[in-house]
Amino acid sequence: MQMLLNNRYRIIQTLGSGGFGDTFLAEDTQMPSRRRCVIKQLKPINNNPQVYQLVQERFQREAAILEELGDENNQIPRLYAYFTENVQSENGQFYLVQEYIQGQTLNTKIQTQGAMSENAVINILTNILPVLDYVHRKGIVHRDIKPDNIIIRDIDNKPVLIDFGAVKETISTVFTPSGNSTRSIVIGTPGFMPSEQSVGRPMFASDIYSLGMTAIYLLTGKLPQEIPNDPATGAILWRQYAPNVTPSLAMLLEKTIQFAPQQRFSNAREMLAALQAGSATSIPTVVTNPANLTQQNTVPISSPNQQNYQQAYNPGKTTPVAIPSPMVAKGIANSPQISNSSNGRGIIFGLLIGASLIGSAVIIANAFNRPPQQLADKELTSQNTISSSPTPRETQEESEPPIQIRQTEPTRRRRTTIEPQEAVPPQAIETPTFSPSPEANQTQEPTETQPTEVPTPDIPIPTQIPSPTTPSQENKPSVKEFVENYYTTINNGNLPSAWNKLSPTLQANKRLHPQGYASYTDWWGGRVQQIEINQVRLVEKNTNTAVVDAKLNYVLKNGKNSPASVRFTLVWDAASNQWLISDAQRPQG
Numbered sequence: 166m167q168m169l170l171n172n173r174y175r176i177i178q179t180l181g182s183g184g185f186g187d188t189f190l191a192e193d194t195q196m197p198s199r200r201r202c203v204i205k206q207l208k209p210i211n212n213n214p215q216v217y218q219l220v221q222e223r224f225q226r227e228a229a230i231l232e233e234l235g236d237e238n239n240q241i242p243r244l245y246a247y248f249t250e251n252v253q254s255e256n257g258q259f260y261l262v263q264e265y266i267q268g269q270t271l272n273t274k275i276q277t278q279g280a281m282s283e284n285a286v287i288n289i290l291t292n293i294l295p296v297l298d299y300v301h302r303k304g305i306v307h308r309d310i311k312p313d314n315i316i317i318r319d320i321d322n323k324p325v326l327i328d329f330g331a332v333k334e335t336i337s338t339v340f341t342p343s344g345n346s347t348r349s350i351v352i353g354t355p356g357f358m359p360s361e362q363s364v365g366r367p368m369f370a371s372d373i374y375s376l377g378m379t380a381i382y383l384l385t386g387k388l389p390q391e392i393p394n395d396p397a398t399g400a401i402l403w404r405q406y407a408p409n410v411t412p413s414l415a416m417l418l419e420k421t422i423q424f425a426p427q428q429r430f431s432n433a434r435e436m437l438a439a440l441q442a443g444s445a446t447s448i449p450t451v452v453t454n455p456a457n458l459t460q461q462n463t464v465p466i467s468s469p470n471q472q473n474y475q476q477a478y479n480p481g482k483t484t485p486v487a488i489p490s491p492m493v494a495k496g497i498a499n500s501p502q503i504s505n506s507s508n509g510r511g512i513i514f515g516l517l518i519g520a521s522l523i524g525s526a527v528i529i530a531n532a533f534n535r536p537p538q539q540l541a542d543k544e545l546t547s548q549n550t551i552s553s554s555p556t557p558r559e560t561q562e563e564s565e566p567p568i569q570i571r572q573t574e575p576t577r578r579r580r581t582t583i584e585p586q587e588a589v590p591p592q593a594i595e596t597p598t599f600s601p602s603p604e605a606n607q608t609q610e611p612t613e614t615q616p617t618e619v620p621t622p623d624i625p626i627p628t629q630i631p632s633p634t635t636p637s638q639e640n641k642p643s644v645k646e647f648v649e650n651y652y653t654t655i656n657n658g659n660l661p662s663a664w665n666k667l668s669p670t671l672q673a674n675k676r677l678h679p680q681g682y683a684s685y686t687d688w689w690g691g692r693v694q695q696i697e698i699n700q701v702r703l704v705e706k707n708t709n710t711a712v713v714d715a716k717l718n719y720v721l722k723n724g725k726n727s728p729a730s731v732r733f734t735l736v737w738d739a740a741s742n743q744w745l746i747s748d749a750q751r752p753q754g
C-alpha cells in the first residue's frame with residue numbers, strides 16, 4: 166500500500182517541483198469524501214538544527230495567516246492543515262495542506278487558447294483586484310502574482326489567488342551567526358517582479374506591477390522576457406503586441422508597470438476604481454514613452470509559442486534566487502534589532518528601525534537611480550552589524566522542544582467580510598525603559614465609559630452602547646481596553662489584526678516600519694515572546710482622540726525582560742468604527 170503522508174494523505178500525483186519543494190495532489194483518507202487537497206512541501210534552505218525552531222515558529226505564524234485569508238475570502242484556497250516532519254533530522258520539511266482548486270491557471274489558458282480579449286482580461290482584473298485588495302488590507306504583500314498563480318475556477322469561472330510568497334520566504338529565512346534573520350533570498354518571479362522587490366523591498370505596489378505584467382501577458386500572449394524595452398526610457402514596449410487594446414486600458418496598465426512604485430497605483434483598491442471608471446485616475450508621469458500609448462502598428466497578436474514559453478518561462482519559475490538585498494549588503498537586517506545596552510533606555514525599537522532606515526533609504530534611493538543589474542552585483546553578506554542580538558543558542562533555550570510530527574487542523578471560522586482599513590506599509594513602537602514612578606499609582610484618572618463589550622482581536626466591531634452620562638463618548642469602546650486588546654491580539658499571534666489597529670499613517674511611517682508589515686512581524690513575531698501589561702492609564706480623552714499611557718514588560722525570546730513605557734495617541738476612525746493607534750512613543754518626563 167502506498168505510504169500515507171502524515172499517516173493521512175495519499176499522494177495522487179506531483180503537480181510541481183521547485184526550489185522550495187514539491188507540490189502534490191493528494192486525497193485525505195480521513196475525510197468521508199476522501200476529498201482532494203493540495204499539499205505543498207517546503208524544504209527549508211537552512212538546515213541548522215539550532216535555527217530550525219525559529220523557522221518552524223515563523224512557519225506556524227504564516228500558516229495562521231493563510232488560514233485566516235482562506236477562511237475569509239473564498240478566492241483564496243482554504244488551509245486545511247499544516248504539519249512538520251522529521252523536525253529533528255537535517256531534512257525536516259514543512260507541509261501545508263490546502264483546498265484543491267479545480268480549474269486552469271491563466272498560464273495554461275493562454276497556452277491552450279492564445280491571447281485573451283480585452284473584455285476577458287478586464288473581467289479577470291475586476292474579479293481578482295478585490296481579492297488583492299483584501300490581502301493588502303490585511304497588511305500582506307503576495308509577492309508572486311503571475312499567470313501560474315491565478316487559477317480560473319471551473320465551478321464559477323472566478324479567479325483564485327494561490328501560492329503566497331511569505332511562506333516561502335519564511336522557510337528560506339537565513340539566520341546570521343548572531344541569530345538575526347535576514348532576507349537574502351528574494352521571493353518572486355523574474356519578469357513579473359518589479360525592481361524594488363528584486364532588491365528586497367516588496368510593497369503593495371509590487372503586487373500591482375506583477376498583476377499589470379500578468380494582464381499584459383494575457384492580452385499579448387508574450388512573456389515579459391519576450392517584450393522589448395525602450396532603450397532610452399526603459400519603458401516596456403508591449404502595445405505593439407496588442408494594438409487593439411483601448412487607450413484607457415492601455416494607460417491603466419502602463420500605470421501599473423511604472424518603474425517607480427510611487428508612479429503606480431498604490432494599492433489594489435485604487436486600481437480597481439480606475440478600472441471601473443474606465444481609465445487610469447492619473448496618467449503616468451515618468452518612464453513611459455507616450456508614443457507607445459497611441460502606437461498602432463500592424464504586428465499581429467501572436468498566439469503563444471509553446472517552445473518559447475518553456476524556454477522563457479521556466480527560467481522565471483519561483484526559485485530561491487540569492488539576489489543581494491541592499492539591506493543585507495549593508496549589514497542592515499530587515500528585522501528591528503534589540504539593544505541590550507544597560508544605559509537605561511532599554512529597547513528603543515523606533516530608533517533602531519530609524520537607524521536601519523537611514524541606511525536603507527540611501528540604498529533604495531540609489532537603487533532607483535540605477536539599473537537593477539548593478540544592484541545584483543552588490544556583494545552579499547549575511548552578517549548583521551547591529552550588536553547585542555540574541556544568539557541562536559539563547560533563542561533556542563527559549564523555545565519549546567522540537568516536535569516530531571505536529572499537525573494542526575485549523576478551526577473553521579465563519580466567513581466574515583471584514584470592513585478593512587487602509588493598509589499601507591508597518592509600525593514599531595518606541596519602548597523605553599519602564600521605571601515605576603509615584604505617578605504610576607495615581608488614582609485620579611479621567612473616567613471613561615466602559616461598554617460591556619470590546620472589539621474582539623479578530624474582528625474589531627465596537628458595540629454600540631449609548632451612555633446616558635457621557636453623551637460625547639457614546640458608542641465608542643473603552644480606549645484602555647482597546648490598548649489592552651491590542652496587546653492581547655499580539656500575544657495571541659494575530660499580527661494582521663494587531664497591524665490593522667494602527668492608523669494608515671502610522672503603518673506607513675517608514676522610520677518605524679521601513680519594511681512595512683514585515684518590520685512589524687519581525688519584531689512582534691520574531692523577537693517578543695509575550696507582552697505583560699502592568700498598567701494602562703487614561704491620560705486624556707476627547708470626542709475623537711485619546712491619550713493612554715501603558716506600562717509594559719516585554720518578555721523577549723532570548724529570555725530577557727525589557728520594561729517599557731509607551732504613550733499612545735488614539736484617533737477615532739468613524740469609517741471603521743473603531744479606535745486606531747496614531748502614535749506611540751515614550752512619555753515625556
Ligand SMILES: Nc1ncnc2c1ncn2[C@@H]1O[C@H](COP(=O)(O)OP(=O)(O)OP(=O)(O)O)[C@@H](O)[C@H]1O
Nearest residue numbers: 180181182183188203242264265266327328482483
Ligand atoms: N490550491 C491549489 N489548487 C489547485 N492547483 C494548485 C493549487 N496550488 C498549486 N496548484 C498547482 O500546482 C502546480 C504546482 O504549484 P506550485 O505553486 O508548487 O508551482 P511551482 O511552479 O512548482 O512552484 P513555484 O511557482 O513556487 O516555483 C501548479 O500548476 C499550480 O497551479
